Amino acid sequence: MKAAQDATGHVVDLSNCDREPIHIPGRVQPHGVVLALRETDLSVVQASANAAGLLGLPAEELAGRPAPSLFDGEDRERCRRWLGSADLRDGPLRLSSRGRPLDATAHRHDGALILELEDARDAGPTIQADYRSVRTAMGRLLAAGSLEEFCRVAAAEMRDLTGYDRVTVYRFDDDWNGLVYAEAKRDDLEPLLGLHFPASDIPEPARRIYHLSPIRMIADVAAEPSPLVPEMDPRTGRPLDLSLAILRGVSPVHIQYLKNMGVRASMSVSLMREGRLWGLLSCLHYAGPRRLPAGVRDACVFLGELVSAQIAVKEDMQGAEHRARLHDVRERLLQRMSAEGDLERGLPGEDLLALTGAAGAAVVHDGSCTLTGVTPTEGQVKRLVSWLRIHADGEVFHTDGLAGLCPEAAEFADVASGLVAISTSRIQGHHVLWFRPEAIRTVDWGGDPRKPVEGEDPFGLLSPRRSFALWQEVVKQRSLPWRPWEVDAARMLRDAIMAVVVRRAEELTRLNAELERSNADLDSFAFITSHDLKEPLRGIHNYATFVMEDYADRLDAEGRDKLETLVRLSQRLEDIVESLLHYSRLGRVDLAVEPTDMGEVLSGVLELLRLTLGREAVEVVVPRPLPVVRCDRTQAEILLKNLITNAVKYNDRPAKRVEIGYREPVDGPDRRPVFYVRDNGIGVPEKHRHAIFRMFKRLHGRDKFGGGTGAGLAFAKKIVERHGGSIWVESPPGEGATFYFTLGS
Numbered sequence: 248m249k250a251a252q253d254a255t256g257h258v259v260d261l262s263n264c265d266r267e268p269i270h271i272p273g274r275v276q277p278h279g280v281v282l283a284l285r286e287t288d289l290s291v292v293q294a295s296a297n298a299a300g301l302l303g304l305p306a307e308e309l310a311g312r313p314a315p316s317l318f319d320g321e322d323r324e325r326c327r328r329w330l331g332s333a334d335l336r337d338g339p340l341r342l343s344s345r346g347r348p349l350d351a352t353a354h355r356h357d358g359a360l361i362l363e364l365e366d367a368r369d370a371g372p373t374i375q376a377d378y379r380s381v382r383t384a385m386g387r388l389l390a391a392g393s394l395e396e397f398c399r400v401a402a403a404e405m406r407d408l409t410g411y412d413r414v415t416v417y418r419f420d421d422d423w424n425g426l427v428y429a430e431a432k433r434d435d436l437e438p439l440l441g442l443h444f445p446a447s448d449i450p451e452p453a454r455r456i457y458h459l460s461p462i463r464m465i466a467d468v469a470a471e472p473s474p475l476v477p478e479m480d481p482r483t484g485r486p487l488d489l490s491l492a493i494l495r496g497v498s499p500v501h502i503q504y505l506k507n508m509g510v511r512a513s514m515s516v517s518l519m520r521e522g523r524l525w526g527l528l529s530c531l532h533y534a535g536p537r538r539l540p541a542g543v544r545d546a547c548v549f550l551g552e553l554v555s556a557q558i559a560v561k562e563d564m565q566g567a568e569h570r571a572r573l574h575d576v577r578e579r580l581l582q583r584m585s586a587e588g589d590l591e592r593g594l595p596g597e598d599l600l601a602l603t604g605a606a607g608a609a610v611v612h613d614g615s616c617t618l619t620g621v622t623p624t625e626g627q628v629k630r631l632v633s634w635l636r637i638h639a640d641g642e643v644f645h646t647d648g649l650a651g652l653c654p655e656a657a658e659f660a661d662v663a664s665g666l667v668a669i670s671t672s673r674i675q676g677h678h679v680l681w682f683r684p685e686a687i688r689t690v691d692w693g694g695d696p697r698k699p700v701e702g703e704d705p706f707g708l709l710s711p712r713r714s715f716a717l718w719q720e721v722v723k724q725r726s727l728p729w730r731p732w733e734v735d736a737a738r739m740l741r742d743a744i745m746a747v748v749v750r751r752a753e754e755l756t757r758l759n760a761e762l763e764r765s766n767a768d769l770d771s772f773a774f775i776t777s778h779d780l781k782e783p784l785r786g787i788h789n790y791a792t793f794v795m796e797d798y799a800d801r802l803d804a805e806g807r808d809k810l811e812t813l814v815r816l817s818q819r820l821e822d823i824v825e826s827l828l829h830y831s832r833l834g835r836v837d838l839a840v841e842p843t844d845m846g847e848v849l850s851g852v853l854e855l856l857r858l859t860l861g862r863e864a865v866e867v868v869v870p871r872p873l874p875v876v877r878c879d880r881t882q883a884e885i886l887l888k889n890l891i892t893n894a895v896k897y898n899d900r901p902a903k904r905v906e907i908g909y910r911e912p913v914d915g916p917d918r919r920p921v922f923y924v925r926d927n928g929i930g931v932p933e934k935h936r937h938a939i940f941r942m943f944k945r946l947h948g949r950d951k952f953g954g955g956t957g958a959g960l961a962f963a964k965k966i967v968e969r970h971g972g973s974i975w976v977e978s979p980p981g982e983g984a985t986f987y988f989t990l991g992s
Contacts, residue, residue, distance in 0.1 A: 274496030665726025876991035898928030
């Protein structure tokens, strides 16, 4: 592993810049002095080795001295009060030492009080003059229209204020690569406008410090740094953290980087957007060293804060029109979804594509996949959803380089290099996905981004790349980037869908409660009515039978006919009332739920039906022992008895066959075994597969297939539902019917 080395022997691994400890360099820039102070008595615990030049005492002799004692006359008390204040807001402070004016700045960081001193003899304009310049700049900035124009004005105003040869607005992308978004420069300099720079040019430690400290200045890349004395903080035994120090020493890698660009001095001001580093106002000077006094630097920070605030305003204005249009699109989608009552049918269409500016979309819902526009295949989309369930966090996932994250996506990068995805149920795998195709394009880089490090120099040392000439890269497997308002539109659609789902769940809860009350009332009514009708009906039937037996010889044929009809109808009505009474009892009786061996239940039912089955040519098949489930044993017996009786009853084949078994649960939230009763009988036409579970619903004439009230399957459905299960029928033409059901937990 190769390393870069500065003149003092400090080694920096160039392949590992993201972990370079640039906040603790142990050195300072030599145009100023750094003092680390003890909070209790403001005494010096560390000083830069160049202290004698400004303060008249070598660093070793400063140890233990109160810092205010280093200044002249009244400045001692001013310094003492200032350093003792909680917020140090009065800085920078103009102090005098041995008659020499000094600009003093101070800050607290990581438990240390750090005082920085710079020669103020050539400080130039007053702070008031600097702020007048900024106020003048504000008028021109606020008059700018688009974000691009605004950034051009910002670069020009910063150059006027600071006098640097080149000022750029350097903008970060989502991967921390940089783009020279705007530029103001000396006429003889080659432009950098439009060039991209890799994230490694400003590695993560540097970005972190830009986030903490609004300004960074390097006065002279050729200057010899001054070490701290002693090297370690005596209080902690660790290097002094200089993250917020304007005089912090510079990484040897960065020094070489600037030298390779031909830069002699630089300054950067952070541009923030909602707490994130948006970019930099980057100032470069080629003609020689350049040091801005503290007052000018403060004006630059103020200008940077103004620019940051206006960037947010400009970007928000840029997105406002798009967001308004997308709001209308989203409302149409929600209206259609509400009208359809279904996510899968309500969402697909041109509006779904327009919401994010996508070329294709997919709605994955309850195991089905509906595609719109230009998309991967259904199988590819389902595999992508499986990948998202593992790798995607948060409410919205978006990328313009899907293949770089999901290698399998390379096979359909031509139609889906870009992806936005939302999940409305991670457990059930409900997703909406938007796709953008590959957009092959050329990117202009400032030098080859693949070579942040060049080869060895004559002394065996590595250095940052030396060439910043235009280097073009053809980018593949990337889509056009998603705009913030497009990602926001997807997020808001998700929120709206979730709100609809919650409202529907609340409505279903209310309707279920009402339905339960209605069912309870109906059960009570059915029980009371059937109970009260039972005795009169039995009396009618008995008296009609008595009349038939005792007075038949006194009646003519027509009279006997009518009396027989009365007996038959009263018997039928009595059967219906008995079924109604039994049905209501099913809903009223408490379930005795316990572990129940369904094999034993089946044996008892078959024994009970032995005489009935014995009269028929029926083959009963049980492929394997039935499992144990938690259920009410008595109601399980009624359930199996009704299903097996129906399987035999609705069968006109000479050789009847009934199979009773179960299948293992598949992966998913429901882990219960699925029981079945399969026959080779007449089957159930598809259009009647829901109706057959209704009370008193028969598909055939009253006297066909042994007659009956048509209540058996209604009993079965009620028993299953009281156990929290489901029952359904499958009946391929000519293959009989199979009734499936689940019970227990």
